[in-house]
Amino acid sequence: ENNCFILGIESSCDDTAAAVINNGIVLSNVVATQKIHEEYGGVVPELASRAHQQNIVPVVHQALRKANIDKNDVSAIAFTRGPGLMGSLLVGTSFSKSFAMGLKIPLVDVDHMQAHILAHFIKVEGQTVPKFPFLAMTISGGHTQIVKVTDYFSMEVIGQTIDDAVGEAFDKAGKILGLPYPAGPLIDRYAKEGDPKRFKFPKPKVDPMDFSFSGLKTAVLYFVEREVAKDPDFISENIEDICASLQFTIVSYLMDKLKNAVKHTGIKEIAIGGGVSANSGIRNALILARQKYGWTTHIPKFEYCTDNAAMIAMVGELKFKKEMFATNEVTAKARMKF
Ligand code: KG4
Numbered sequence: 001e002n003n004c005f006i007l008g009i010e011s012s013c014d015d016t017a018a019a020v021i022n023n024g025i026v027l028s029n030v031v032a033t034q035k036i037h038e039e040y041g042g043v044v045p046e047l048a049s050r051a052h053q054q055n056i057v058p059v060v061h062q063a064l065r066k067a068n069i070d071k072n073d074v075s076a077i078a079f080t081r082g083p084g085l086m087g088s089l090l091v092g093t094s095f096s097k098s099f100a101m102g103l104k105i106p107l108v109d110v111d112h113m114q115a116h117i118l119a120h121f122i123k124v125e126g127q128t129v130p131k132f133p134f135l136a137m138t139i140s141g142g143h144t145q146i147v148k149v150t151d152y153f154s155m156e157v158i159g160q161t162i163d164d165a166v167g168e169a170f171d172k173a174g175k176i177l178g179l180p181y182p183a184g185p186l187i188d189r190y191a192k193e194g195d196p197k198r199f200k201f202p203k204p205k206v207d208p209m210d211f212s213f214s215g216l217k218t219a220v221l222y223f224v225e226r227e228v229a230k231d232p233d234f235i236s237e238n239i240e241d242i243c244a245s246l247q248f249t250i251v252s253y254l255m256d257k258l259k260n261a262v263k264h265t266g267i268k269e270i271a272i273g274g275g276v277s278a279n280s281g282i283r284n285a286l287i288l289a290r291q292k293y294g295w296t297t298h299i300p301k302f303e304y305c306t307d308n309a310a311m312i313a314m315v316g317e318l319k320f321k322k323e324m325f326a327t328n329e330v331t332a333k334a335r336m337k338f
Pocket residue numbers: 013139140141142143166167168170171182183184185188274275276278279280305306307
């Protein structure tokens with residue numbers, strides 16, 4: 001069946017999302033972002049699952065309406081099975097199983113991390129898709145990893161964080177600086193006005209393709225405490241330089257890891273995804289790397305970088321065409337391996 005409409009459903013963390021895809025083209029991509037977590041400075045799992053339960057029906061309705069299709073036009077339902085927060089995953093999984101059963105259509109289970117990578121195959125005008133084999137670096141508030149991608153469903157994690165995710169490092173450093181959650185975009189904005197070489201922060205030493213960010217957070221905390229003891233207005237007077245220096249450290253750390261992965265695999269085709277790929281520092285560094293190292297680099301549209309259901313529908317379509325279906329016994333999984 002070539003003209004299929006796949007409904008994708010994502011509920012692994014704090015975004016309730018639904019999307020419809022047709023032959024790689026996104027017809028609708030709806031996301032309900034849960035505001036409630038801002039008050040707590042991070043995602044509260046119990047609140048997240050409750051909000052998913054409230055949002056899922058309206059979000060799916062809206063996705064179908066925006067795609068201008070009826071529920072009876074849907075060929076299959078693709079949903080995020082994991083990894084993620086169990087309570088959040090359960091909402092999307094149960095909803096998808098029931099909906100597919102009611103409509104008597106196939107169900108496709110999707111690995112959220114594979115979806116971040118396969119989001120690069122969503123058709124976008126003026127953008128080329130990565131060629132196999134390529135290296136995918138997924139950087140967000142929940143993930144930090146480098147994956148060697150040999151084919152659509154042939155992937156190997158070659159490096160990952162041993163503690164915090166890079167987005168968490170941005171957010172936690174931002175919290176220390178008194179910035180609201182999520183601090184990543186704000187740090188990026190201040191960084192544009194500051195001197196990236198003014199302050200030095202350490203780059204944690206781990207295996208060449210692995211990441212660690214918890215030491216950086218501690219270093220920022222001690223640095224800020226020390227300086228504020230000398231000058232109470234230190235943060236407000238130097239916020240641009242602090243953010244620029246911090247961002248410079250994180251971006252060059254990410255680039256070091258990518259360079260190590262390129263050296264290790266001999267692959268120069270690079271694709272990044274996840275919310276942190278919105279960061280202007282990493283974007284500029286990747287553009288430079290094209291000229292400097294001859295890499296080919298890919299960054300999806302921002303709406304396909306952050307958690308979204310279009311990427312789930314994209315994987316759903318690829319699996320649907322290969323008849324890789326789930327049975328109705330499928331369950332959510334908080335931790336998963338490709
Ligand atoms: O992919 P995402 O929306 O959600 C998941 O965590 O899965 O990523 C959100 C993360 C947050 O930590 C946020 O601070 C970070 O991405 N982020 C940024 C930027 N935009 C979003 N970090 C640095 N610079 C940015 N411009």
